[in-house]
Amino acid sequence: MRKTEPDIPPLHNHHRVTAESMRHYMPGQPQVMPPHPQVQEVLVQLFNHHTITEPILVPAVAEPLLVLVLAGAARVEERPLGGEWEAVDVRVGDFYLTNTGEPYEMRWQTQGCDTFKVMHLYLGLSLIDQAAREVLGEQAGPVTFLDISGDRDERVSFMMDQLRGELIDERQPSPLFAHGLAQALAVHLVRRYRHAHNGNRRSNALQAYKLRRVIDAMDHHLDNDFSLAYLAGIADLSGYHFSRMFKRATGLSPSQYFIRLRMSRARHLLLETDRSIIDIGLEVGYSSPSHFSQVFRREVGVTPSAYRQA
Template sequence: MSPLKHLHVFQSLHSSPNARLQSGAELGDGLAAAVWSNHHDARDYAAPSHHTLSCYLAGGTGTFRRENPHRKGAPDKLCILPAGHQSAWVINGAIQLAHLYISQEQFALAAVHLLDREPRELELREGTFLDDAQQAQRFRQLSQLDWQEPAERLFSSSLAHDLISHALLSQVGRREGLRLNGGLAPNRRQQLRDFIQANLAQPLTLGQLAGLCALSEYHFARMFQLSFGLPPHRYVLAQRLRHAQHLLRHSTLALSEIALSCGFASASHFSNRFRQAFGGTPGHYRASVQSR
């Protein structure tokens, strides 16, 4: 069984006798991708815990949602399936499609960074058979890469993040009738972001961050997660790795210098964390982005 079996949309296709997995991999950062072929099938998705972006690579002109049988797919058509949605699909003829699976935590982190908004305020809008040439081109690039090869795995991760960012800017809206309870005030969120960014090279403690907000460690940790979608230690690690990517891309600093400037105790610790997040070493990442 594939390591992606915990993903509802993936598992629904995996259980079909007509669908075939052509390639699939976890890309790190709460992201996973798959390319499928399928024919003459019917699939239902019931409240998945993850978001799914999809693109038809071939076929689809006989594919439709049961509630709207007159609207059909086609090559380069995009679908956006948010966590918690319900959908039922009929596939007539043969199709090939690419999927990007996004954890709600990664969506939350991207919302904080790109939109400077609390993730709880936002929802990913469902979309069926959308036209977006830029997104379709990213999907085609992604589907052609070898996700198991370290350098291409890192390029895959970059494309996946580009796909998320584009979806956030074009398909996200504010939840209607939302009343937020708990969480940090906007000025406190900004203060914390600025402080963390300015001190990535330093050891940070929960008490230190809580003190900025005049809260106990317990209440701060709870309110931080409500506001940022991640616990403090995971958020700080994500910022360190993001800063490391920037330095690898735009500087000639040695890996040991980058490790220290991003708050890692050693180059080996930095390399291990980077590999866990992105599927390849910092050296592979630098080589892949410089060759593009």
């Protein structure tokens, strides 16, 4: 963990960071990837790791994070905070799936090599939600995944390697091809690795067509103040019943979901445009730069300026 980084907040229980921000908490620097503005909801990062004997604190993540071993081998140890170490030997093709809601500690010893190379793959929540609806039905709520450490799955390794090749090796990556691979991977994860308690549909949830209508309205009015009455009117429900049914459908309150959409738009604009942070804050509904920075840091884990610089 980069303890000298002033804009990285200390981790606490239940504090989550985006998978994109994970690089701040990992030792070393990721390989610089070319930006792909047309490819959304998919992010690839490559790391070359040396032996780490002192434990690093790995934060909980807000989105699922896949890690694939690309080269080398290592003995990797993990433990919950205050728990016992558990070790697994990993080699090329092994993968990790991280969906934990709690920080944990990790260390590793390379075997037969000085470094081992890994790929981090971030899948956006909208891809996971779409896959859940396709596999479980339109009333499916948000899914969480089992935490997998050093397992092998030929489909996972194949699709991750294909995404790596498309986004890194191709001079002009195809957004259609990359998005198709990411969708296929998301479906496979939902089918095979979703947590058992996510298997049933949610009853008394907001109907799928109303949910899509409400989320579209949110997405087109991110610069406006949040209005529960307006959104409830779109769903033709009272504010109380709308809030309850929306949360059953998504796992979040309407206001929380609205903030998540705002932060998603802000993160995209910070990475893919040169617009000022003040302008970006205004576009997502924050007239006060300090308020925008406060909310962004709470939701993403770093300030807008640190997110852009990193």
